[in-house]
Amino acid sequence: MLSIASVCRGLPGPDDPTSGIFVLRRLAAMSKLSTVRVIQPIPWFPCVAPLPAWAKTASHEAGGLSINHTPMFYVPKFLKYLDGMWLYRAVLGKLSHLKDAHGLDVIDAHFGYPEGVGAFHAARKLGVPLFVTLRGFEAEYIRKPVIGSQIKNLIRNADGCICVSHFLKDLALECGAVPEKTTVIHNAIDKDLFFPGDQSSARSRLGLPADIPIIVTVGHLISRKRHHVLLSAFSELLKERSNARLLIIGGESFEHDYPRQLRNQVEHLGIGRSTNFLGNVRADRVADYLRAADLFALGTQREGCCNAVLEALACGLPVVTTPVGDNAVFVQDSKNGFIVPVDDCLAMATALSAALGRQDWDREGIAANLGVGNWNRVAEEVLAFFEKRIAAMATD
Numbered sequence: 096m097l098s099i100a101s102v103c104r105g106l107p108g109p110d111d112p113t114s115g116i117f118v119l120r121r122l123a124a125m126s127k128l129s130t131v132r133v134i135q136p137i138p139w140f141p142c143v144a145p146l147p148a149w150a151k152t153a154s155h156e157a158g159g160l161s162i163n164h165t166p167m168f169y170v171p172k173f174l175k176y177l178d179g180m181w182l183y184r185a186v187l188g189k190l191s192h193l194k195d196a197h198g199l200d201v202i203d204a205h206f207g208y209p210e211g212v213g214a215f216h217a218a219r220k221l222g223v224p225l226f227v228t229l230r231g232f233e234a235e236y237i238r239k240p241v242i243g244s245q246i247k248n249l250i251r252n253a254d255g256c257i258c259v260s261h262f263l264k265d266l267a268l269e270c271g272a273v274p275e276k277t278t279v280i281h282n283a284i285d286k287d288l289f290f291p292g293d294q295s296s297a298r299s300r301l302g303l304p305a306d307i308p309i310i311v312t313v314g315h316l317i318s319r320k321r322h323h324v325l326l327s328a329f330s331e332l333l334k335e336r337s338n339a340r341l342l343i344i345g346g347e348s349f350e351h352d353y354p355r356q357l358r359n360q361v362e363h364l365g366i367g368r369s370t371n372f373l374g375n376v377r378a379d380r381v382a383d384y385l386r387a388a389d390l391f392a393l394g395t396q397r398e399g400c401c402n403a404v405l406e407a408l409a410c411g412l413p414v415v416t417t418p419v420g421d422n423a424v425f426v427q428d429s430k431n432g433f434i435v436p437v438d439d440c441l442a443m444a445t446a447l448s449a450a451l452g453r454q455d456w457d458r459e460g461i462a463a464n465l466g467v468g469n470w471n472r473v474a475e476e477v478l479a480f481f482e483k484r485i486a487a488m489a490t491d
Contacts, residue, residue, distance in 0.1 A: 097129040097481060098198050102186055102214045103205040104136050104167070107157040109149045113315075113346070113375055117282050117402050118205045118230075123158040124474035131203075132193055133160055136167035136185040136210075144171050165189050176241035182213025190217050199223050201481050207233040207246045215249050224485060226255040229263045231399030231420060237270065247271060255484040257477065259400035260421035275487075278480055281421070282400040283470040284409045288382045291411035291458045297387035308339040308451050311388040311412075313381060313403040314395065315348040316372075321394035321417075321438065322357055328394070328443035330364040335448060339369060342384060346375035385410040390450050395419055396437050408465045411458025415446045431461045 101122050105115040125131050137150040146166055149155060154163045167185035169178055193199050204214035204227045211227035218225035227249060237243045250256055251271040257280050258264040264272075264279050298305055310329065314320035322343060329341045347354050354372075361370050376384070385391065391407035391414045398404075398420030407414050408425060414432035416422050426432045433446040450456075 097200045097478065098193075099125065099129055099131045099201045099203050099481075100190055100193050100199055101131055101133050101203040101205065102136070102182075102190075102210050103133070104138065104182075104210060105206075106133070106135050106162055108135075108155060108162075110147060111346075112157075115205075116378075119158045119160065120283070120285070120470045121473055121477065123160055124470040125477060126160060127471070128474055128478055130197070131160070132197075133162045134165055134186055134189050135162050136165050136182050136213075138167050138169045138171075138181075140169060140171050144169075163189065176239075176245070178209035179212030179216070179242075179245055182209040183216045184213075186213060187217045187220065190214075190221060190223070194221055194223065200485065201226055203481075204228070206230050207249060208236050208242055211249045211253070212245045215253060218254075224254040224481075224488065226257065226481060226484070227253045228257040228259065229267060229399065230259050231263065231397060233263065234266060234397055234399075237266070254488060255480060257480065260398075261424065262420050263399055276484060280473060280476045280480070281467060282402050282405065283468050283473045284402065284405050284465075285378065286409065286469055288378055289385070289406045289409035290382075291462050292383075292386040294387060297383045301383055301387055303387055304340075308336055308390075309342060309388045310339065310390045310392050310447065310451075311342045311344065311384050311407075312391065312393050313344045313406070314393060315345045316343075316354040316357060317348050317350045318353050319396040320345070321396050323360055324394040324438055324440055324443060325392055326357065326360050326364065326366070326370070327440040328392075328447055329370070330366050331441070331444035332447045332451075333366060333369060336451065339451070341366075341370045342373055342388070343371065344373045344376050344381060344384060381406070382410060385412050388412055390415065390447065391432075392416065392443070392447060394435075394437070394443055395422075398422060405465065405467055409462055409467070411456075411460075411462040413450050413453075413456045413461065415443065415450055425465065425467075431456075431464070 139146045150164050154161045165185050169181045202218045202223050202225050204210040215225050237246050247270045250267050256277045391412045393416045414426050417437045418434050435442040435446050
């Protein structure tokens with residue numbers, strides 16, 4: 096049984112129970128098969144960004160795991176190329192203690208920056224193998240001059256690189272990743288929650304009208320999810336389907352002005368009676384909204400492996416989305432939805448109309464053909480990759 100220390104800044108906590116939920120689900124599944132200790136660096140800066148009260152405690156519980164806190168000094172908005180170094184300083188002591196007290200086979204970092212970069216330097220200091228999971232942010236950060244060079248160095252020298260999409264694996268290989276040290280392991284879905292069900296019953300439970308077209312989208316209210324593009328497309332759709340409704344599931348995140356901009360856009364377009372912002376919603380409730388809907392839509396600009404798309408398909412819902420990440424691997428035009436270009440409002444509006452106009456979507460078939468495993472299967476694949484690479488290192 097491997098002894099693993101997992102490092103990730105963004106995990107579910109008292110102030111944001113949905114942050115990093117897919118990281119947590121993988122770690123929770125891994126903990127059934129190995130010893131997993133989770134370290135969460137908490138960024139702070141005097142006066143401007145003090146540690147929240149919950150982070151001043153040693154740990155908190157989430158998903159059946161104990162998440163250990165460690166303060167991470169950083170400078171908000173400035174000197175971001177130093178964040179990898181700040182993270183290294185924050186986690187080195189914790190990792191060293193784990194190695195001395197329990198033994199440590201693997202350091203498991205989630206996201207290339209700053210977690211991957213900081214954990215890489217700590218791993219080299221301690222002589223422990225470092226594995227990093229690329230989850231999507233890397234595609235943006237790798238274009239930043241100094242940060243990009245740090246991520247490329249990490250990708251070239253990590254003992255193993257897990258990518259949650261083929262798109263990210265291609266990016267890693269372009270940056271010099273060693274092919275045999277690089278693999279794709281998609282995210283999973285909770286099939287106990289996300290499955291097809293009776294639409295009428297779901298609408299009744301949620302208090303939704305039985306006879307109107309409903310579109311659902313799921314994603315934090317941040318600009319890269321492109322909710323503003325979907326709103327413009329939906330406004331066009333209302334010209335032919337005036338009774339349609341758009342339900343937006345997702346709460347405010349780090350772009351505090353964006354939710355206000357979206358609400359101003361709704362008012363400007365005059366679609367307030369047809370648009371509802373539902374905020375953060377429990378996973379079981381999200382599944383009910385997906386079962387109640389006629390269509391899922393997301394105009395996202397960047398993804399690794401988009402779980403919102405996977406969960407919609409798992410519920411048998413046709414999907415309109417963009418080809419970023421591996422979306423086009425899972426969504427095939429006319430079979431289970433439509434792929435549209437990023438930031439193309441008219442193409443989005445046309446696809447929404449076409450999808451709602453079809454009466455022959457096979458919901459059971461859409462769900463059955465998804466081909467994505469559960470989190471236990473993902474955990475098995477991750478641990479098998481760790482063990483394979485560790486064995487290969489022993490013979491090098």
